[in-house]
Amino acid sequence: MFQPFRLALPLAFALAWGAAAHAQPTRGGRVKRERAVTVATDPTNPLPVIYVAQDAMTLLFFPAPIQKKTLTFDESRIRVLDAGERSVIVQPIANLEDGERQELGVFFADGRAPSRATFVLVTDPAEVDSRIDVQRPDTACPPSAQAPVPKPEDFVLLGYVNKQGITTSIIKNKADAVHDLTMEFSVAFRGEGWILVDVLILNRPGHSAWTPREATFSGRVGAPLRARLVAVKQGAIPPGENGRVLAVVEVPETKADLVFTVEVRGDGGRLLTIPDVRFPQPRSEDTQ
Numbered sequence: 385m386f387q388p389f390r391l392a393l394p395l396a397f398a399l400a401w402g403a404a405a406h407a408q409p410t411r412g413g414r415v416k417r418e419r420a421v422t423v424a425t426d427p428t429n430p431l432p433v434i435y436v437a438q439d440a441m442t443l444l445f446f447p448a449p450i451q452k453k454t455l456t457f458d459e460s461r462i463r464v465l466d467a468g469e470r471s472v473i474v475q476p477i478a479n480l481e482d483g484e485r486q487e488l489g490v491f492f493a494d495g496r497a498p499s500r501a502t503f504v505l506v507t508d509p510a511e512v513d514s515r516i517d518v519q520r521p522d523t524a525c526p527p528s529a530q531a532p533v534p535k536p537e538d539f540v541l542l543g544y545v546n547k548q549g550i551t552t553s554i555i556k557n558k559a560d561a562v563h564d565l566t567m568e569f570s571v572a573f574r575g576e577g578w579i580l581v582d583v584l585i586l587n588r589p590g591h592s593a594w595t596p597r598e599a600t601f602s603g604r605v606g607a608p609l610r611a612r613l614v615a616v617k618q619g620a621i622p623p624g625e626n627g628r629v630l631a632v633v634e635v636p637e638t639k640a641d642l643v644f645t646v647e648v649r650g651d652g653g654r655l656l657t658i659p660d661v662r663f664p665q666p667r668s669e670d671t672q
Contacts, residue, residue: 416440416514423501423520431487431504437512438479441465444472444516446501449493454500454541457488462505480507491542492520546576551664555581564588565648565656568626574642574663580632581646585621585656593620594650599631601644601661609633613648620651641665 414437421432436442452467461480465473472490480486489502501518539545555570570583579601587594599611611631621627629648642663649655 414440414508414510414512417511418515418517419513420517420519421503423498423518425498425521431502433504433506434488434516435508435511435513436462436474436476436480436505437507438476440512440514441473441475442513442516444474444503444518446470446472446490446492446518447520448496450501451491451493451542453543454491455488456490456541458486461486462488474505476505476507480505544575544578549666550575551666553662553664555583555658555661564591565594565654567656567658570658570661572661572663574666576666577637578632578634579642579644579663580630581658581661582628582630583646583648583656583658584626584628585648586626587621587623589624591623592652593622594652594654595620596627596629596648596650599629599646599648601631601633601646603642603644609635609644611646639665 414435417435421434424431434442434444447470449469450467450472455464455467455472457464457474460477461484462474462476465475467473472488474488476486484506486505487502488505489500491500492498498520501520551574553572555567555572564587566586566588568584568586570581573580573582581599585596596613596615599613600608601611602608611633614630614632616628616630631646631648635642642665644661644663646658646661647655648658
C-alpha cells in the first residue's frame with residue numbers, strides 16, 4: 385500500500401533534477417535559458433535581444449539555411465565559435481559592459497523576406513541564453529508592396545561586389561530600331577559573377593504602347609542566356625515616351641572580356657536588339 389509513495393519520491397526527484405538542468409546556473413551565477421525569438425520584419429521594429437556571457441556559449445538555431453559569409457559582428461568583442469548551415473555559436477570575448485549592445489546579423493540563403501536576421505547581444509547579471517530558436521514570420525506581401533531599400537553594405541555581404549569592384553562601359557547607340565524602338569542610352573555593368581545592362585528605351589511616336597517582357601543575352605558560342613528583366617516603372621511605355629529597364633544574368637568567373645547581343649522583347653513581337661555589348665574584364669589585382 386506504500387508502493388505508490390515510494391515510486392513518487394524518485395519521480396519527483398527526477399522532475400526536479402530535469403528542471404534544474406534546464407535552468408542550470410553558470411560559474412558566474414547566471415541561469416541558462418532556452419527560448420525562441422522572432423526576427424524583426426521592419427527596420428523600425430526593435431531588434432530581438434540575446435543574453436550572452438563570457439563563461440557560456442550561446443547557440444542560435446535558424447529555421448532555414450543561412451549564408452555564413454554574411455555574418456557581421458564586432459570581432460573585438462564577439463567571437464563566433466562555429467557557423468553551420470542553420471546554426472551559429474557565439475560567445476563574448478569578455479562580458480559586455482552595462483549598457484553595451486553588440487549587433488550580430490546574417491542573411492538567409494533563400495532570399496525570402498525577412499532576408500536578414502539581426503540581433504542585439506547584451507550581458508545580464510542574472511541570466512544567459514544557452515539556446516535560441518530563431519523564428520521567421522511569414523511576411524508574404526501583395527505585389528504592390530515595396531521591397532526593403534538595399535544598403536551599400538548588402539552588395540558586399542551578399543558577394544555581388546568584391547575587392548576588384550565593378551567595371552562599366554557605355555554602349556554606343558547602334559541598336560536595331562527596325563521595330564520602332566530606339567535605345568537612347570545604355571550602360572553595361574560587370575561584377576562578381578553577374579553582368580547587367582541598364583538601358584533607356586524610346587517607344588517612337590505613332591506606334592502602340594509597348595511593355596518589355598523578357599530579355600536574352602546571346603554570345604558568340606553557347607545557347608542564349610535568359611535574363612532577369614526589371615522595369616524601373618511598371619506598365620507599358622506609351623508612344624513617344626521612354627522607359628528604363630535593367631537586364632541581368634549570372635555568369636561564370638572569367639578574366640576575359642565578355643561580348644553579348646542583348647535583346648529585349650515585348651508586346652506584339654516587337655523587340656530591341658543591341659549588338660556587341662562589351663562587359664570589360666575585372667580589374668587586375670596588380671592595379672589595386
